[in-house]
Amino acid sequence: MAAPAEPVRRGPYAKTVERRRHILDAAHQVFAARGYHAGSLREVAGEAGISLSNLTHHFPTKEDLLLAVLEQRDRDGAAAKAPAVGLRENLLAQARAAGLPESGAVGFRDRLLAQARANESIPGLIALYAVLSAESTTSDHPGREYFVGRFSLLRSAYLQEFEALREAGRLRDGVDPQIAASSLVALWDGIQLQWLLEPEKVDVAAHLAAFLDLVILPQPNLR
Amino acid sequence: MAAPAEPVRRGPYAKTVERRRHILDAAHQVFAARGYHAGSLREVAGEAGISLSNLTHHFPTKEDLLLAVLEQRDRDGAAAKAPAVGLRENLLAQARAAGLPESGAVGFRDRLLAQARANESIPGLIALYAVLSAESTTSDHPGREYFVGRFSLLRSAYLQEFEALREAGRLRDGVDPQIAASSLVALWDGIQLQWLLEPEKVDVAAHLAAFLDLVILPQPNLR
DNA sequence: GTCTATACGATGATAGAC
């Protein structure tokens, strides 16, 4: 999954990129508030102050627009400092920006739980990701490639963390870092879904903490 | 969540229930193949060999039809013997039908993993549940109550199992049965999602087994 | 009760003029 970063801009069409960014902001707002299916292109166009056809000129299909929103979010999240604007991809970026080593036992648990709690303030966006990731599994969905890459990125990021913990002797015996990494991603997604349905009854951070306490040893494992 | 079992049939309209069942089968097939949004009512009507108006006569809205499909599935699953036709609700029903105690350490792990492997044969249906459960989190979705009840049922079923394990001294110290139960549901949902995206790279049963091995002790914990 | 025919408003998408 080699990321081509940014589509080529053939000339100094600064106005176009600005317009696109403006549209993406409007679309992000509409999708987060109403969801993907409930939010219409006409509403996005109205929010952006342009016509529907002008919108579809920049983004031919609704799904193209959606994917552009998601990718824009990833770029913003990677560059941002506050955890609230990111979801999970920027955990590593945050560590890097803070001058910490990219992986390692120090702070992994704290950073993860902080991100989990920050997510509680953006239930609309969490729900959007939940719906989209599930929808993307259906045949030939255009968002499929995005979510395959997203899950792959998350798994490898957590894999780094768990391997660093193992080298520090802080991984419980018998725990496979690979399984632990994908399980952490899965647990997070799943418990967020339950939280979305019953926010007052489910504590996402508590579940993640319990899982990490099962996998990570408080003291180095001397053998 | 008191279940009123079956809507009242005022008279001996056997033809109506038969027709409804026929429609539900067609709708189930269409939704599982195309998803909820992509599958249209006209396609369901065509599949069932009836007119669109006749379809909407029996099920006024698309969401009514969907909920009826889900409930029909639950009834079938509870009455069926093969695990392949059920998802997870029928774990207890299976144990009951097999003459086993409803909860207890014996066979819980095996039954769970068998169900996980059986689910691999029905990816379309797993994807449907994944999409619907995520969609139901959006505001005032008619499927919301169903999935709230479904998650509640699953959690309490697993809670019974983990509490029985704890009484048998086979639960790891520090493990909260409540957290373990909701975590198991969450892990299952989440890892199934990753499996739907990359079936060849993700082993659902292996992840569930690894989690249970973390929580459940192979030998009674003598203290 | 059961079924059909027809039509309405909204949606995503397209074609062509300026």
Add this chain to the structure above:
DNA sequence: GTCTATCATCGTATAGAC
């Protein structure tokens, strides 16, 4: 690039036959 106009399809509603 931006617009107006138009299209097929969607879920839904209504009127009425047997």
